[in-house]
Amino acid sequence: MSSEQPAHHHEHGGDKNKKVTQDSWNDGAQEYNDMALATATSVKCVEFTLAFMKKVKPYSFNAGSGLKVLEFGCGPGKVILGLSELVSEGVGVDLAPNMISIFQSAIESKGLSSTYRGQVLQKPDASELPKAYYDLVLSPFVLHHLPEPLPVLERLVDAVLPGGHLILAELVDVHVGEEEMAEKGVHGWLDEGKIDGLLEGLKFHNLKKVEAEHATATAEGESLSLLLYVIERVAV
Numbered sequence: 001m002s003s004e005q006p007a008h009h010h011e012h013g014g015d016k017n018k019k020v021t022q023d024s025w026n027d028g029a030q031e032y033n034d035m036a037l038a039t040a041t042s043v044k045c046v047e048f049t050l051a052f053m054k055k056v057k058p059y060s061f062n063a064g065s066g067l068k069v070l071e072f073g074c075g076p077g078k079v080i081l082g083l084s085e086l087v088s089e090g091v092g093v094d095l096a097p098n099m100i101s102i103f104q105s106a107i108e109s110k111g112l113s114s115t116y117r118g119q120v121l122q123k124p125d126a127s128e129l130p131k132a133y134y135d136l137v138l139s140p141f142v143l144h145h146l147p148e149p150l151p152v153l154e155r156l157v158d159a160v161l162p163g164g165h166l167i168l169a170e171l172v173d174v175h176v177g178e179e180e181m182a183e184k185g186v187h188g189w190l191d192e193g194k195i196d197g198l199l200e201g202l203k204f205h206n207l208k209k210v211e212a213e214h215a216t217a218t219a220e221g222e223s224l225s226l227l228l229y230v231i232e233r234v235a236v
Helices: 015-027 029-034 038-057 096-108 149-158 178-183 194-203
Strands: 069-074 087-094 116-120 135-141 158-172 207-221 222-233
Touching: 015 096, 029 038, 029 096, 038 135, 038 158, 038 207, 038 222, 069 178, 087 096, 087 178, 096 116, 135 149, 149 158, 194 207, 194 222
Parallel strands: 069 087, 069 135, 087 116, 135 158
Antiparallel strands: 158 222, 207 222
């Protein structure tokens, strides 16, 4: 996997597409886990999320007051594990079993087995997620792998409790050709305007764009530009 695709996630569509994507991420799971630039993007996601949650739900950092958190497309789990100070229940899901194995090993090595668990998804469409359950749902670097991201985005929002948040992370200003995009399973990069359009297309009426911030991840002389985008499911 190249540094231009620090994404460890899902192909939406038929079983054949799912199998191809699952196999590619399985085969590259350890390589991805060891990739410095991919780790740097995870760190940026963690830093942004912690800073945001300290603004909107500072109590969640108090002992015994943590949040139920889901990471959809968790890969080796570096983002959700980086949020351990605010997590009371942390679930990471991914299509690739080898990614979940790495995540589970990290959970055990950090002594977090009572708080965290990994789950291999059977379907790439988020249909297995519970409804209105999580205080915080994270979906880093997933949407650009989906030919039809709107249905998945709807299910991610549906998994959020009223008053909770969905945080998306996407790569921006990535310059690769169509052939390389196809090899990477990328169906289209999503900038802020495109995510705004998806948000308008959701069936939910109690949603609010809260924040959108750009960041740059750098490692070993390479860099990637990120967009971090927060949606609130407003309590009504």
